[in-house]
Amino acid sequence: MRAKRRGAFASTVLLLASLALTLGACGKSDSDSSSPPSEAKPSGQVQAQDTSKSGESKTLRFGTASGYYPFTFQNDAGKLDGYDIQVAEAVAEKLGYKVEWTTAEFSGLFGLLDSGKIDAIANEVRMTDERRKKYLFSRPYVYSGTIIVTKKGNDAVKDLASLKGRTVASHYGSAYAKFIEKYDTGKEIALKYYEERSALLKDVSLGRVDAYLTDKVGGPLEIEKTGLPLQVAGPPVDSFENGIPFADNEKNRDFLKRFDEALEQLRSEGVLTELSRKWLGTDVATPPAS
Numbered sequence: 001m002r003a004k005r006r007g008a009f010a011s012t013v014l015l016l017a018s019l020a021l022t023l024g025a026c027g028k029s030d031s032d033s034s035s036p037p038s039e040a041k042p043s044g045q046v047q048a049q050d051t052s053k054s055g056e057s058k059t060l061r062f063g064t065a066s067g068y069y070p071f072t073f074q075n076d077a078g079k080l081d082g083y084d085i086q087v088a089e090a091v092a093e094k095l096g097y098k099v100e101w102t103t104a105e106f107s108g109l110f111g112l113l114d115s116g117k118i119d120a121i122a123n124e125v126r127m128t129d130e131r132r133k134k135y136l137f138s139r140p141y142v143y144s145g146t147i148i149v150t151k152k153g154n155d156a157v158k159d160l161a162s163l164k165g166r167t168v169a170s171h172y173g174s175a176y177a178k179f180i181e182k183y184d185t186g187k188e189i190a191l192k193y194y195e196e197r198s199a200l201l202k203d204v205s206l207g208r209v210d211a212y213l214t215d216k217v218g219g220p221l222e223i224e225k226t227g228l229p230l231q232v233a234g235p236p237v238d239s240f241e242n243g244i245p246f247a248d249n250e251k252n253r254d255f256l257k258r259f260d261e262a263l264e265q266l267r268s269e270g271v272l273t274e275l276s277r278k279w280l281g282t283d284v285a286t287p288p289a290s
Helices: 002-033 083-095 106-114 129-134 175-183 197-205 218-226 250-268 271-280
Strands: 058-064 072-074 097-103 135-137 142-151 167-171 190-194 211-215 230-232 238-243 245-247
Touching (some): 083 097, 083 250, 106 245, 135 250, 142 197, 167 197, 175 211, 190 197, 197 230, 211 218, 218 230, 245 250
Parallel strands (some): 058 097
Antiparallel strands (some): 142 230, 142 238
């Protein structure tokens, strides 16, 4: 009788132990399923992290050349500043994103974008037909035009026609260089390319190069800032729009819709105009009357 009781007791203990193990396993499975997902590997696409689960903030990686006052430059504190910088950061903030900046020479920015090392470029990028074929552009945040700048006192240059037989300074990959190439069908204008903005400005101011093209609003402010002996030669020679380019892929096409919505909200709220007047002294964010 006692042997039977011992057997029943042992069976009960084994049953309870098995039940405890089963419940423990279920509890572990529930805990694993509620843990935050592993961090995604960096890529060239904008991929938002879910802050509600991971607690990590979303980040937009912008590239800029940081040498084109007053659009993008390093201020006295060594931090990036200017109209393009603050527009990009305002849009990102509107979307709930943090911003990570990468600086490079202008000629290298599109390579960084193509390789996925940055998500977008904020550097006065003109929305040319050639670039539109390859990249996705935000809606314009700059409506401006092109002017010619020469050494102070050089009144021989006053329009595009007077550039024939002369040398024009530009940056590699610049829309201004493409503009000259398209205009100069007879190959009568020489182009000299520069990596650094400061070297380009210096050579024109010394008369080593005859002229350069630049933005009609930012150009005079840049001349004033540098104090170099330069002058604007004649009226603007064309008009253009600047936007922020992204790599062309499906995820960015979806994201760009949200980016543009945020940009337009800032425009309607007057934020873009405020930033424009702060840095440029005029409103370049509002489309000109047709």
